[in-house]
Amino acid sequence: MQKKFIPAVLVLSVLLAMFVLSGLQMERTRARFAVAETPRRVYLTFDDGPSTVVTNDILDVLKEEGIKATFFIVSDMAKTRQETLLRIAKEGHSIGVHSASHDYARIYASDEALLCDIDECAAYILEVTGVKPRLYRFPGGGHERQKELIRERGYAIIGWNAVCGDEELKDASAWELYQEAAKTSRGKDPVVLLLHDSARHRATAEALPSIIARFREEGCVFCAF
Numbered sequence: 641m642q643k644k645f646i647p648a649v650l651v652l653s654v655l656l657a658m659f660v661l662s663g664l665q666m667e668r669t670r671a672r673f674a675v676a677e678t679p680r681r682v683y684l685t686f687d688d689g690p691s692t693v694v695t696n697d698i699l700d701v702l703k704e705e706g707i708k709a710t711f712f713i714v715s716d717m718a719k720t721r722q723e724t725l726l727r728i729a730k731e732g733h734s735i736g737v738h739s740a741s742h743d744y745a746r747i748y749a750s751d752e753a754l755l756c757d758i759d760e761c762a763a764y765i766l767e768v769t770g771v772k773p774r775l776y777r778f779p780g781g782g783h784e785r786q787k788e789l790i791r792e793r794g795y796a797i798i799g800w801n802a803v804c805g806d807e808e809l810k811d812a813s814a815w816e817l818y819q820e821a822a823k824t825s826r827g828k829d830p831v832v833l834l835l836h837d838s839a840r841h842r843a844t845a846e847a848l849p850s851i852i853a854r855f856r857e858e859g860c861v862f863c864a865f
């Protein structure tokens with residue numbers, strides 16, 4: 641290369657390097673914004689219902705707020721509350737199998753007993769709503785050994801990563817449930833919040849509007865499974 645061209649080549653190389661680096665920086669900035677633009681997701685999940693008063697109060701709140709949630713049904717409870725189970729389905733919420741009896745000793749007596757319990761609950765949901773459930777939640781939490789069996793039956797197993805404390809905190813007020821939901825869901829995305837809608841959980845229905853308002857203030861979107 642002739643000596644007179646060397647400065648020009650150096651300048652061009654520096655310009656090229658600056659161009660590539662600025663491109664990379666723009667990509668990084670774009671990626672950062674893309675992450676920030678994705679809203680945090682919240683799944684409200686209700687176990688152990690339906691009950692008459694609490695489930696209907698919860699459905700009223702969800703309707704008013706335009707939110708779809710997921711209900712894990714106990715079919716022995718639903719048998720005397722068919723219209724509430726039907727309302728859950730008609731209003732577009734997701735329905736999953738929780739149990740027929742919710743009696744741990746019976747359900748976990750053997751693998752066959754567990755599958756029988758699931759089949760019984762699923763058959764009842766199908767009979768009333770016309771929809772074959774595809775979601776399952778273990779009564780009392782996860783049982784690693786049996787998860788595969790249940791997946792083989794075509795269910796997605798849904799756990800949770802946040803609670804409102806309506807089972808854990810004894811006689812908690814709506815305010816305490818609200819605070820527990822805020823505390824346990826902090827920093828999680830998505831949030832899968834465990835709540836209960838059986839008859840003794842009136843405080844849960846009372847806490848629900850403030851729980852929803854808080855997630856909305858944080859820019860979250862609500863989803864159903």
Ligand SMILES: [Zn+2]
Pocket residue numbers: 687688738742778779780
């Ligand atoms: Zn339960």
